[in-house]
Ligand SMILES: CCCCC[C@H](S)C(=O)N[C@@H](Cc1ccccc1)C(=O)N[C@@H](C)C(=O)O
């Protein structure tokens with residue numbers, strides 16, 4: 001409520017300064033954003049690598065509403081970018097939080113030990129610190145935050161099963177909306193990937209091959225549906241739908257593409273959708289919204305990656 005709303009400042013993972021929506025109570029400021037519609041709050045926690053508690057951990061607080069410490073950097077970005085992704089879905093599609101019902105958006109930073117990953121647990125986002133070589137704090141990249149929060153959108157809409165082709169689609173939609181939120185480049189995770197090396201990334205939508213992903217069905221990797229098989233290669237075969245998205249966006253533009261991807265995800269896709277049914281869902285969404293020229297562009301994009 002308004003009497004407790006406050007505006008703080010923080011230093012992000014990359015050393016940048018950000019304004020934060022905070023909450024003040026008993027002279028303590030919390031990373032707790034109550035500014036969004038439908039009473040959904042955005043709240044950020046630190047669980048100290050699980051040393052003292054499981055999830056979510058402890059609210060990130062500061063006595064001066066100034067979140068400048070090294071430890072607070074990951075929380076500053078997790079909090080700020082969660083708000084940015086909320087705003088993206090609300091401003092672009094009118095969607096109120098990931099469930100369209102104003103669900104609270106909860107993040108925990110400093111998860112695990114040198115954890116080179118981030119995830120949606122089914123209830124909240126978690127961000128590792130990285131090992132300092134492969135990754136630095138993973139919440140420092142807005143495309144990663146958008147990737148994880150899009151899993152929550154997928155889980156409340158298409159519910160694409162996280163294995164094989166439906167799982168690769170699940171991963172791809174998270175990457176594609178990561179691009180839509182951070183559409184300055186086709187790279188994924190570049191802001192926090194290999195802090196010692198510039199210009200590289202974990203994945204590329206424009207050139208999946210550059211990071212050992214297939215970009216055509218001829219290169220589809222039939223991996224076992226096990227953890228060591230990346231659940232049938234969900235992070236590998238996502239290169240194919242990612243490349244189709246690259247072609248689609250290049251031919252019809254970001255604005256039309258994001259509407260088509262959102263409609264496919266929320267209206268047509270189902271838990272067991274495969275690449276071919278995703279192609280059909282996107283063609284139908286394009287036809288519904290923008291007619292046959294856009295529908296043909298989508299069809300061509302998927303033909304270019306060998307999916308018909
Ligand atoms: C529980 C473990 C599996 C969860 C995988 C999460 S959803 C995921 O896909 N995380 C992203 C993080 C990311 C996103 C964009 C850019 C960089 C990194 C991911 O791709 N993780 C890779 C490292 C993986 O799990 O193989």
Ligand SMILES: [Zn+2]
Pocket residue numbers: 147148151171174
């Ligand atoms: Zn993912």
